[in-house]
Amino acid sequence: MLFREFSAICEQLEGIRGRLEMIDLISRRLPALSDEELPVFVRFIMGRIFPDWSPEKLGIGPNLLYEGVAYVVGTKKETVIETINRVGEAGFAVEQLLAGKEQTSFFSEELDLVTVYSEFEKIAGTGGKKSQREKLLVVRKLLANADPLEGRYLARIMLEDLRIGVGDGTIREAVARAFGVSPALVEHAVQALNDLGYVARLAKTGEAALKDVHISPFHPVKMMLAQQGSIVSAIGELGIVTAEYKYDGSRFQFHRTGSRSALYSRKLEDVTNALPDVLAILNESTSHDVILDGEVIAIKDNRPLPFQEVLRRFRRKHDISKMQEEVILVPNVFDILYLDGETLIDLPLSERRKRLETAVIRHVAPQLVSDDPAAVTDFYHAALDAGHEGIMIKATESPYTPGMRGKNWLKVKPEVDTIDLAVVGAEWGEGKRAHYFGSFILACQDNGELVTLSKVATGFSDEQLAEAYDLLHDQIVSQSGKEVRFDPELVFEVGYSELQVSSNYPAGFALRFPRFVRIRDDKDITEIETVSSIRERYQRQPNS
Numbered sequence: 001m002l003f004r005e006f007s008a009i010c011e012q013l014e015g016i017r018g019r020l021e022m023i024d025l026i027s028r029r030l031p032a033l034s035d036e037e038l039p040v041f042v043r044f045i046m047g048r049i050f051p052d053w054s055p056e057k058l059g060i061g062p063n064l065l066y067e068g069v070a071y072v073v074g075t076k077k078e079t080v081i082e083t084i085n086r087v088g089e090a091g092f093a094v095e096q097l098l099a100g101k102e103q104t105s106f107f108s109e110e111l112d113l114v115t116v117y118s119e120f121e122k123i124a125g126t127g128g129k130k131s132q133r134e135k136l137l138v139v140r141k142l143l144a145n146a147d148p149l150e151g152r153y154l155a156r157i158m159l160e161d162l163r164i165g166v167g168d169g170t171i172r173e174a175v176a177r178a179f180g181v182s183p184a185l186v187e188h189a190v191q192a193l194n195d196l197g198y199v200a201r202l203a204k205t206g207e208a209a210l211k212d213v214h215i216s217p218f219h220p221v222k223m224m225l226a227q228q229g230s231i232v233s234a235i236g237e238l239g240i241v242t243a244e245y246k247y248d249g250s251r252f253q254f255h256r257t258g259s260r261s262a263l264y265s266r267k268l269e270d271v272t273n274a275l276p277d278v279l280a281i282l283n284e285s286t287s288h289d290v291i292l293d294g295e296v297i298a299i300k301d302n303r304p305l306p307f308q309e310v311l312r313r314f315r316r317k318h319d320i321s322k323m324q325e326e327v328i329l330v331p332n333v334f335d336i337l338y339l340d341g342e343t344l345i346d347l348p349l350s351e352r353r354k355r356l357e358t359a360v361i362r363h364v365a366p367q368l369v370s371d372d373p374a375a376v377t378d379f380y381h382a383a384l385d386a387g388h389e390g391i392m393i394k395a396t397e398s399p400y401t402p403g404m405r406g407k408n409w410l411k412v413k414p415e416v417d418t419i420d421l422a423v424v425g426a427e428w429g430e431g432k433r434a435h436y437f438g439s440f441i442l443a444c445q446d447n448g449e450l451v452t453l454s455k456v457a458t459g460f461s462d463e464q465l466a467e468a469y470d471l472l473h474d475q476i477v478s479q480s481g482k483e484v485r486f487d488p489e490l491v492f493e494v495g496y497s498e499l500q501v502s503s504n505y506p507a508g509f510a511l512r513f514p515r516f517v518r519i520r521d522d523k524d525i526t527e528i529e530t531v532s533s534i535r536e537r538y539q540r541q542p543n544s
């Protein structure tokens with residue numbers, strides 16, 4: 001498929017509001033695609049490039065893209081940024097700039113969907129200064145061959161934000177419709193394989209292929225997530241429950257076959273090199289081929305340290321051995337998804353637990369299986385006394401549902417008023433903090449849109465401000481006066497004394513006395529609080 005055709009489909013989709021109409025349009029285009037084109041089409045149309053399991057990142061930030069565009073249209077980067085600020089978004093800006101470019105009679109190549117993908121593949125994952133140059137050359141080459149509409153979508157794909165509103169659900173249904181297979185089977189295959197592109201290819205061969213999916217080691221699976229719950233209502237609903245301590249550390253997934261092993265973070269980044277000590281402990285705890293799910297915590301004098309200590313280790317790229325001496329990390333394994341070639345996610349928790357106990361001899365998180373609220377409450381207090389966050393209550397007969405947040409896993413912890421929000425902008429600091437950001441603009445989500453809710457300027461140590469600067473300065477997309485805006489990726493956990501109804505912020509609410517608690521770079525911005533859950537919080541407030 002030519003990239004021109006793909007862009008035309010994107011433009012059509014951009015003009016459609018209804019989900020059913022989108023499903024219809026996409027499903028009619030899928031059957032004609034080749035085996036090679038199908039996964040690329042499916043991922044691109046969702047604004048993604050690589051399979052979700054892949055730690056590969058394109059690594060073309062806004063700045064690099066602007067530089068590339070400036071070169072191709074023969075202008076300055078500042079002009080590109082001005083155009084974006086004027087039209088509101090990079091895709092339209094690139095389209096406009098390419099349309100205004102003088103037509104050159106140079107040789108130009110027609111872009112093809114699969115060749116665009118191969119170019120991205122070539123430059124992904126390369127690090128260092130030289131790679132920035134290589135990336136820039138690819139950006140230039142692609143944009144030089146693009147017509148304005150292609151430019152719109154190339155720019156957006158490079159920023160991994162296609163803005164045509166095609167979500168996972170829409171694509172799953174389009175795939176099911178296109179190949180006459182059940183949407184539930186498609187969904188299940190996606191949970192196991194974590195790549196809708198590849199699943200589309202399986203769907204093309206029929207239902208049998210979708211039914212027989214297997215997890216592959218070193219293709220990380222999305223983590224199963226939890227929602228809030230209470231002991232009494234959980235037992236009321238489920239009867240017998242499985243309770244475990246809720247460890248306040250960082251989530252990991254451990255993969256091993258033979259002598260090869262790897263660790264992945266909650267966001268499925270490969271953190272193997274940062275955590276050699278944890279890797280060694282896990283390798284010594286099992287002699288099987290496994291995929292394990294757990295939480296790693298930092299320990300000092302037999303007590304868990306604050307979670308920030310663990311995250312520092314996950315991010316660490318240098319001086320790893322020095323850090324190992326300072327902070328002792330201990331994994332707590334609570335689930336198993338794969339054992340010696342067998343995929344286990346559809347087995348009930350009780351059955352997975354048996355396999356876990358036979359395969360792993362140390363560091364398995366203790367459990368209490370009970371239907372007695374008093375016994376589970378004692379367990380909860382024991383968890384808090386030992387310095388943990390609370391407990392997790394799990395439905396004993398439930399499968400492992402990757403990426404799903406549901407009633408099968410419930411977290412029970414003391415109520416604290418903190419909230420996870422995306423960092424969408426900041427203001428430069430003053431005085432000795434002039435080189436860092438001093439206050440941050442935060443947003444929650446409303447049906448996939450980010451809406452601002454608060455600013456936060458207190459609660460930071462100098463070290464945390466430096467850390468925030470490190471994580472954010474490459475994400476700046478625009479600046480006006482002292483204020484900058486970011487390509488939103490980072491999540492802050494923020495404390496507050498009270499929620500107030502407010503017309504000052506688009507979310508309709510504001511935080512009273514917002515105070516920075518910690519950086520949550522283990523969380524993705526899709527996991528931030530929604531306006532509707534904030535409304536519920538507001539209604540639960542005693543004085544509302």
Ligand code: AMP
Nearest residue numbers: 226244245246247250251295334392411
């Ligand atoms: P939260 O981050 O507050 O949404 O709580 C869910 C997180 O608790 C999971 O993603 C894990 O990182 C963590 N966790 C700690 N202990 C457990 C456990 N025993 N079972 C499952 N998740 C746990």
